[in-house]
Amino acid sequence: MPIRYYTDQLHREVKIPLLPQRIISLVPSQTELLYDLGLSTEVVGITKFCVHPDSWFRSKTRIGGTKDVHFDRIRALAPDLIIANKEENRQDQIETLAQEFPVWISNIQSLEEALEMINGIGEITGRTASAIPLVQQIRENFASLHNMIxxxxxxxxxxxxxxxxxxxxxxxxxxxxxxxxxxxxxxxxxxxxxxxxxxxxxxxxxxxxxxxxxxxxxxxxxxxxxxxxxxxxxxxxxxxxxxxxxxxxxxxxxxxxxxxxxxxxxxxxxxx
Known part of the structure; x- marks a missing residue:
């Protein structure tokens, strides 16, 4: 399987398959993003707090919470990509997972960093064509808010x-x-x-x-x-x-x- 190196938002170089086929999301807001990028087949695991979309919440394997993942469930799913976040997930658990699986970590405090994350996840999942217009629409919507104030x-x-x-x-x-x-x-x-x-x-x-x-x-x-x-x-x-x-x-x-x-x-x- 072709491999590429990507840099996450902690400036870590992560080796990820060119088109990941078994993705686990440990972050509710990023789970919803994966859905909107059209990765229904590729996402195999989510947390118990990933309530959107409801169809995934009801059907996808839940691997625990954002801060109390079940390693046995994750290993059973054999992911080729795990998507995490510096604030929402525990550092010790993510470091353990990163020894076995590719883990791409976001780090977000600003709108610009959120948009960088969307583009980044689009890139690592092969959904750049969907991520770019999504980011552009978000920018336009926030510009209209700024103009109102x-x-x-x-x-x-x-x-x-x-x-x-x-x-x-x-x-x-x-x-x-x-x-x-x-x-x-x-x-x-x-x-x-x-x-x-x-x-x-x-x-x-x-x-x-x-x-x-x-x-x-x-x-x-x-x-x-x-x-x-x-x-x-x-x-x-x-x-x-x-x-x-x-x-x-x-x-x-x-x-x-x-x-x-x-x-x-x-x-x-x-x-x-």
């Missing part, structure tokens, strides 16, 4: 706290893809100065918003499934805040779902 002075930019977890309460910090999406929408992340996904004390939450402004709080649908009942907990601490339940997939999934994110963001902005 007028430039604002710094003091007029709405400040938002984006919650991803409860008990403990956790928010999206400044070096995350969610942060990039908030900025794209014209928001200022209240926790931009903190790395990754820090825990926070609800009682201290008001201090993260500028004085004499209306705080914005977004409660994500994932990974913690925030519901209407959780709004009251935040409202009790900041009575004058605007609090919204938001679609976490459209803020944090960096595959082909990005096609739909700008339209959702426009609707969200209008609702505020």
């Amino acid at each position: 007028p430039p604002s002075p710094e003091k007029a930019v709405p400040t938002v706290a984006y919650f991803i977890w409860r008990d403990p309460w956790m928010v999206a910090g400044g070096d995350t893809f969610i942060h990039e999406m908030l900025q794209t929408c014209g928001f200022k992340n209240a926790f931009a100065h903190i790395h990754r996904y820090p825990e926070t004390n609800l009682q201290q939450l008001p201090a993260y918003f500028p004085a004499n402004t209306t705080p914005l709080v977004f409660l994500s649908s994932e990974p913690y499934p925030f519901k209407e009942k959780h709004i009251a907990e935040i409202q009790a601490v900041i009575p004058h805040a605007q609090i919204r339940l938001v679609d976490g997939e459209l803020f944090s999934w960096y595959g082909s779902r990005l096609l739909h994110a700008p339209a959702y963001f426009k609707s969200l902005i209008h609702s505020l």
Whole structure:
């Protein structure tokens, strides 16, 4: 079988068959991308969190979670390509898999890196012809979002706290893809100065918003499934805040779902 060397987003050189026939995806958003690139036959394994598309979730072999893969199931599938992500998967598990199989790893904090990932996966799977127009359409959709948002002075930019977890309460910090999406929408992340996904004390939450402004709080649908009942907990601490339940997939999934994110963001902005 012909072999080529490809460079992943961790700048690792990975030896991959020219046209992989047995692919395992360890990342939900990239699983959906593989579907949209037309790799239904080639993808043989996914995680239990790869819920899109539903037909794959019901039919493909599940090899565990994103952070607790079952090595025996993966070995039984004999993949010739595994697609992983630096943040979503555990380093020790990926290093173990890389000793036996080709593992291509994405590393994404920005929209541009997400588009590079889409092109990269298109290249390694022989679907460049599908990936290029997909990337172009995503660029155009985000350009229309940018054109809709007028430039604002710094003091007029709405400040938002984006919650991803409860008990403990956790928010999206400044070096995350969610942060990039908030900025794209014209928001200022209240926790931009903190790395990754820090825990926070609800009682201290008001201090993260500028004085004499209306705080914005977004409660994500994932990974913690925030519901209407959780709004009251935040409202009790900041009575004058605007609090919204938001679609976490459209803020944090960096595959082909990005096609739909700008339209959702426009609707969200209008609702505020």
